[in-house]
Amino acid sequence: MENTQQLIAINKPLKLDIEHYGHWKVNMQQIIQGIDLEAWISVEEGWTHPVTKDANGKEIPKPKKSWSAEEKLEAKFNAKALSAIFTSLPRNQFTRVQGCTSAKEAWDILQVSFEGTSNVKRTCIDMLESEFESLTMGAGDSIDDFSSKLSSIRQEAIVLGKNYKDKKLVKKFLRSLPTKFQSHKSAIEVALNSDDLKFDHVVGMMQAYELQLKKKEQTVGKGLALMADRSVEIEDQVSMMVKKYFGKYEAGQRGGSSSQFKSGAEKKFQKLDKQVC
Template identity: 85%
Template sequence: MESTHQFIAINKPLKLDVEHYGHWKVNMQQVIQGIDLEAWIAVEEGWTHPIISDDDGKETLKPKKSWSAEEKLEANFNAKALSAIFTSLPRNQFTRVQGCTSAKEAWDILKVIFEGTSNVKRTWIDMLEYEFESLTMGAGESVYDFSSKMSSICQEAIVLGKNYKDKKLVKKFLRSLRARF
């Protein structure tokens, strides 16, 4: 019987930094997709423990020994995604999701904690928009540093669902350049 093993090498451990949730979210999505695309699907669509019904119609959890190959595979994808999420959390954040049995459940809890409801999300977008509008190039700042700051704000906004049009970015960039440029 031939056995194959897959190994994923991650150079440095990814840990959630509460001040940079957007960064963690995007990286974590790629880590999970790198493990297996089906693992990411488990995060997006969810996984539930297989259930069986008895003659009376009462539903109970299906014993793992009687799972089909497909059910085992889906459970494995969920386990890989959940493991990746768990290992990326500092202890104080892990306690918030430690009882989760599905990767989607853990992902959604973290999303609500850090992105909030739609009202909180709108507030974060408004704050980023204000930061974008008030951004100016410092006297000793290089073009590269300024464009990095501007790009960082735009990428955080994208994670929250706001996209800046290229025209607006170019106008902002050109208006913000110092006279010497």
């Protein structure tokens, strides 16, 4: 099982998208921890090549064959973490860290590159805040679509050090709902204290209501379709009857019994009128 998971990770590696660095960062942390917790520790605390001293007392890199078991293990965890980071980078981003020998060094370079200094972080947070405030639920958006957009902004903000609490997310979510959700939104606000609600809980309630609306729309749609089909069927019957009786009427005129056919046609039309009504 372990070998299978490793193959999947190699075949479909996570790739860094510079516009969604926060998504990459959170996922990469979990991937490295999934490889081994010690691998993530090497990212946090760093790793240095073991050294030894030469005859003059100067520190020099220690030959690998002389490494202790502990030094080999630490190097192994660092290599795993560094490999995961390298594999996740597109070529144009890989050049930033290709000379790194420690996972921490590569991680820190990428973090500074995409998160920047405190001033850059503040600017990024302000941009997210603006995106959050201007976000609205479009006519074609589902509850899942819109809630996912809010959650994405929340996660990006967390990476930058800002956390949107459930209270703010719930208020933004309810405020952005279109008219068709108004009755259920009002029921929630009246029956429950929105300040105490969890964002995921409110989303779940609205998703359930959305399913009910879709079922009603489908039922109404089927009813209208049946009515339309019935109307077409009756129109066809009328058309056939007109042709049939018109032919008989002409024949009746020639035979002197047109009133008889005319009376029969009127009765048939009256019967169809009742079916339509």
